[in-house]
Amino acid sequence: MKDKNHFLPLLIDMSDKKVVIFGSGSVGERKANLFSEYSSVTVVSRSFSDTFFELERKNHITLIEADAGKLTDDDVNKIIEDAFLVIPATNDRTINERIVELSKAFNILTNEVDAIGDVTVPAVIKRGDLTISISTTGSSPAFSRFTRQQVEKIITPEFADMIRIQGEMRPYLKKEVPNQRDRKDILWDILESKEVWDGLEESYEKGFKIAQDIVRKKISEKVR
Ligand SMILES: C[C@@]1(CC(=O)O)c2cc3[nH]c(cc4nc(cc5[nH]c(cc(n2)[C@H]1CCC(=O)O)[C@@](C)(CC(=O)O)[C@@H]5CCC(=O)O)C(CC(=O)O)=C4CCC(=O)O)c(CCC(=O)O)c3CC(=O)O
Numbered sequence: 001m002k003d004k005n006h007f008l009p010l011l012i013d014m015s016d017k018k019v020v021i022f023g024s025g026s027v028g029e030r031k032a033n034l035f036s037e038y039s040s041v042t043v044v045s046r047s048f049s050d051t052f053f054e055l056e057r058k059n060h061i062t063l064i065e066a067d068a069g070k071l072t073d074d075d076v077n078k079i080i081e082d083a084f085l086v087i088p089a090t091n092d093r094t095i096n097e098r099i100v101e102l103s104k105a106f107n108i109l110t111n112e113v114d115a116i117g118d119v120t121v122p123a124v125i126k127r128g129d130l131t132i133s134i135s136t137t138g139s140s141p142a143f144s145r146f147t148r149q150q151v152e153k154i155i156t157p158e159f160a161d162m163i164r165i166q167g168e169m170r171p172y173l174k175k176e177v178p179n180q181r182d183r184k185d186i187l188w189d190i191l192e193s194k195e196v197w198d199g200l201e202e203s204y205e206k207g208f209k210i211a212q213d214i215v216r217k218k219i220s221e222k223v224r
Pocket residue numbers: 030031034111112113114115116119120121122123124134135136137138139140141142143144145148
C-alpha cells in the first residue's frame with residue numbers, strides 16, 4: 001500500500017522527455033492530449049481513432065499499431081527503454097501490470113490508471129506563468145476536476161498581470177535595494193495593494209504605474 005503523504009507535486013521540464021502510453025481508449029486519449037502538449041509521446045495500441053492522427057499532425061507523437069499481448073519483452077523494452085514515464089492505459093490489467101514490471105526494471109516512472117503508480121496526474125490550471133496543480137492522490141478524480149472548475153472561476157486575468165508586474169520588479173529591486181527583506185516587503189506591498197489590483201482591471205499599464213509609484217515611495221523611505 002502506498003503512503004499518500006509521500007506524494008509531492010513538482011514542476012518537471014518535459015520538453016526533452018519521452019512518454020509512452022499503452023492503449024488508446026478514453027483514458028489513453030486524455031493522457032496523450034495532455035502529455036503531447038509538453039513532451040514527445042509514443043502511443044502503442046491495437047487501433048487508433050481520428051483524434052490520434054490529428055494529434056500526430058499537430059504535435060510530436062508517434063503511433064505504434066500493435067497488440068501489446070503479442071509483443072515480446074524485448075519488443076516492449078525497445079519501445080520503453082529511453083522513456084521518462086510509461087502509462088499503461090489498456091483495459092487489460094494483466095498487460096498493464098506486465099508493462100509496469102518491465103518499466104521498473106529500467107527504473108522508469110509509471111503512471112498507473114487503475115492504481116496509484118509512482119506518478120499521479122493532477123488536474124491542471126495554467127494562466128500565463130501561473131500553474132496550479134490539484135490532486136486528491138487517487139481518492140476522487142472527479143473532485144479534482146470539480147475543484148479545478150471552482151478555482152478557475154476565481155483566477156481573473158489580473159492574476160497573470162500581477163505575476164508580470166512582480167516579474168518585472170524583481171530584477172529592478174535586486175539592483176536598487178540591497179537588503180532582501182526590504183525587497184520582499186516592497187513586493188508584498190504591491191501584492192496587497194487594492195489600488196494596483198483595481199488599476200489592473202482597467203489596464204496593465206495602469207496597474208504597473210501604480211506599482212511603480214509604490215516602489216519609488218518605498219525606495220525613498222528606505223534610503224532616508
Ligand atoms: C489515480 C489517478 C491515476 C492517473 O490517471 O493519474 C486516476 C484514476 C482513476 N480515475 C478514474 C475516473 C475518473 N477520472 C476523472 C478525471 C481525471 N482523472 C485524473 C487523474 C487521476 N485519475 C489520478 C488521480 C488524480 C487525483 O486524485 O486527483 C485527472 C485529475 C487528470 C488526468 O487524467 O488528466 C482528470 C481530471 C482532469 C481535469 O478535469 O482537470 C474523472 C472525472 C470525470 O471524467 O468527470 C473520472 C470519473 C469519476 C471518478 O471516478 O472520480 C478511474 C475509474 C474509476 C472507476 O472505475 O469508477 C480511475 C481508476 C481508479 O480509481 O481505480
